[in-house]
Amino acid sequence: MSNIAELRALETRKELGLxxxxxxxxxxxxxxxxxxxVVIMEMSNKMSGLFTRKGKANLIVINSRKSLGHQRFTAAHEYYHFKYGKGVVSRICPIRKFADDNPxxxxANIFALNLLVPADGLKYVLQKKTKGKQIGISDIIFLEQYFGVSHQCMLIRLRELGIINEQQKKEFSQNVITKAKEYGYSTQLYKxxxxxxxxxxxxxxxxxxxxLEAGRISYGKYEELLIEGGYAPLLFEPQQDTEGEINEFEDANSF
Structure with missing residues (x-):
C-alpha cells in the first residue's frame, strides 16, 4: 500500500507536468x-536546512556545507513542509537518516525521495541503461547523475525497490567520487x-x-528589511542542539 507522502509526491509531479x-x-x-x-548559505554542519513562513512570505534556507545532492534532497524535503505543513511556521531539519524518528x-523524506526519484521512472531509465543486464556501479552513478541525487540516496532507493540487496548496497557505497571520475562524470553532485x-x-x-552593497541603505536598515519581510534566518542562524546524535549521511555518500 502506498504511503500518503508517496502519493502526494506523484501527484505533485503531475501538477508540475513532469x-x-x-x-x-x-x-x-x-x-x-x-x-x-531560496537561500543557499553556510550553516551549522548539524543542519541540512530550514523552512519558515511569515504571512505570504515563504523561505527555505539550505546548508551549502552539504553536498549538492544532499542540498537537492533537502530542498525537496522542505518543499513538503511548504505544501503540506499548513500549521508549520518554522522548522529546522537535520535530515540525519531516511527513516527519521519524527513522523x-x-x-517529508518519503515525499522528497519519490518526487526526485519516482519508482517507475527509475526502473524505466535503468532498463534503458542496462537492457536487462545486472546493475553495476557505473549504472548507479549514471542514475544518480540523471536524477540529481546523492550516492547514498540512490542506494537507498535501489535497495528499497529490491533492485540491489543489502550486501550490494554496502559494496557499492565505497569511493563514489573516484568511481565517478573514472567513468567520466562530474563530481559536483558529491561535493x-x-x-x-x-x-x-x-x-x-x-x-x-x-x-546594501550599493550603499543605498545601512546595514541596520538591511537587517530591518529582512526581519520585516520574514527573512530573519538569513541574519541569525537558528541554534539546533544535535550533539551526540549520529548522522548516517555525511561527506560524499551524504543522503
Missing part, C-alpha cells in the same frame, strides 16, 4: 513556480558548495542585498 521518468529541477520549482525564496520528518558566495533566489532579499 513525465514519469523526468528529473526535477527542484530549485526552479521552488522559486519560479511556487514563488518560494513529519519521515513523511559541497561552501566555496561559493551566498546564493539567493528571492526578489525581496536580493533587492535588499543590492541596496
Amino acid at each position: 513525465a514519469f521518468y523526468e528529473p526535477v529541477d527542484i530549485f526552479k520549482v521552488l522559486h519560479e513556480i511556487e514563488g518560494i525564496s 513529519e520528518e519521515r513523511e 559541497d558548495t561552501s566555496d561559493k558566495e551566498i546564493q539567493v533566489y528571492s526578489e525581496y532579499a536580493e533587492l535588499a542585498r543590492k541596496l
Whole structure:
C-alpha cells in the first residue's frame, strides 16, 4: 500500500507536468513556480536546512556545507513542509537518516525521495541503461547523475525497490567520487558548495542585498528589511542542539 507522502509526491509531479521518468529541477520549482525564496548559505554542519513562513512570505534556507545532492534532497524535503505543513511556521531539519524518528520528518523524506526519484521512472531509465543486464556501479552513478541525487540516496532507493540487496548496497557505497571520475562524470553532485558566495533566489532579499552593497541603505536598515519581510534566518542562524546524535549521511555518500 502506498504511503500518503508517496502519493502526494506523484501527484505533485503531475501538477508540475513532469513525465514519469523526468528529473526535477527542484530549485526552479521552488522559486519560479511556487514563488518560494531560496537561500543557499553556510550553516551549522548539524543542519541540512530550514523552512519558515511569515504571512505570504515563504523561505527555505539550505546548508551549502552539504553536498549538492544532499542540498537537492533537502530542498525537496522542505518543499513538503511548504505544501503540506499548513500549521508549520518554522522548522529546522537535520535530515540525519531516511527513516527519521519524527513522523513529519519521515513523511517529508518519503515525499522528497519519490518526487526526485519516482519508482517507475527509475526502473524505466535503468532498463534503458542496462537492457536487462545486472546493475553495476557505473549504472548507479549514471542514475544518480540523471536524477540529481546523492550516492547514498540512490542506494537507498535501489535497495528499497529490491533492485540491489543489502550486501550490494554496502559494496557499492565505497569511493563514489573516484568511481565517478573514472567513468567520466562530474563530481559536483558529491561535493559541497561552501566555496561559493551566498546564493539567493528571492526578489525581496536580493533587492535588499543590492541596496546594501550599493550603499543605498545601512546595514541596520538591511537587517530591518529582512526581519520585516520574514527573512530573519538569513541574519541569525537558528541554534539546533544535535550533539551526540549520529548522522548516517555525511561527506560524499551524504543522503
